[in-house]
Amino acid sequence: MRTSPVIPVLVIEDAATARPLAEALVKGGLRVLEVTLRTPAAIEAIREMKQVPGAIVGAGTVVSTDQFELVMKADAEFIVSPGLTDRLGSAITGSGVPFLPGVATAGDIMRGLDLGLEHFKFFPAETSGGLKALKALAAPFYQCKFCPTGGISAATAPEWLAFDPILCVGGSWVTPKGASMAEVETLAREASALGR
Template identity: 50%
Template sequence: MTVHETWQQLADHALVPVVVLDDPAAALPLGQALVDGGLPVAEVTLRTPEALAGIRELAGYGGLLVGAGTVLTPQQVDLAVEAGARYVVSPGLSRAVVERCQAIGVPVLPGAVTATEVQAAVELGLEAVKFFPAATSGGPAAVSALAAPFAGMRFVPTGGIDAGNVADYLALPAVLAVGGSWMVPRAAIRAGDFARVRELTSQAVAATRGR
């Protein structure tokens, strides 16, 4: 799958569940809950010791587009891809991370919230960036302002987004998709309450249908 095809798949789903996994045993039931809820996407953040094992489990679940989030170094790029991640997400713009992803042909979505950072992403040949943290960096108004001078860039706002404001972001033509954790609450995953995850996911999908 090409970089463009990966981003198109995210755009088709409009939402990217940002997952924190504390136990890899929760990965498969989580994947089932996401699929059953109509959202076969997961960005597993490398914030826990079990994240890579969780990515490995989810990557083996058919039909899921699995990415690795909070990737900070080229070494983490290699580990995430080895585990089965099909795209990489960083909180900021690291040239080393971007270039490592490009060298091995893995789509990368670095964080960028200023014109300088977005321009740096353009110079690196990127077509999409993660707008993070979205809520504290100006929200939809900031995304709209940045989209004006960077007409070819697409944004994936993440951070402080929930069911109450997701529509404001998805209404912007420059927004590729929106990342969030409200449909995959860490407490519900820890408790094994995957019925709750499925319900929240279904509600999120229904709310964004026809964006």
């Protein structure tokens, strides 16, 4: 979470585009890449992106222990889930792989703390009350750090990143549909500069 101020949330339709996409993002300064399990190409995309020097490739939208096992066979380096259940949380924390579960309520965070977690994805960030809601949640959970994701843009990211408990934000704006690899590299460079 401290490697880059923005973690690209990637929905990859064609695994053949995965490696050039990872190369453009890494060249632009974003090394931590979250490949969401929203398409049939996701597992192969993780394998392809892991070939890119400097890339730290994880799996997002992991919602079951079966999916967790699949992404571990693809050598995912971290796991992101949209929510947190005891079963999935126990399986992932027991493995020792870095895990960023989605939370939106105090109860979600308390469930995570019970599992020994202190780093969370605040999701869906904008529709869960935005920065105001996260500030209210972060107060009693002073030990926790967050990566808000969902509805964050290049325009709003700086405001989120200015709040101390936020280590990074997740966003899809760095890889808009139809963008060339040169455009992605430029957007990645702009996003990587947000943390400076």
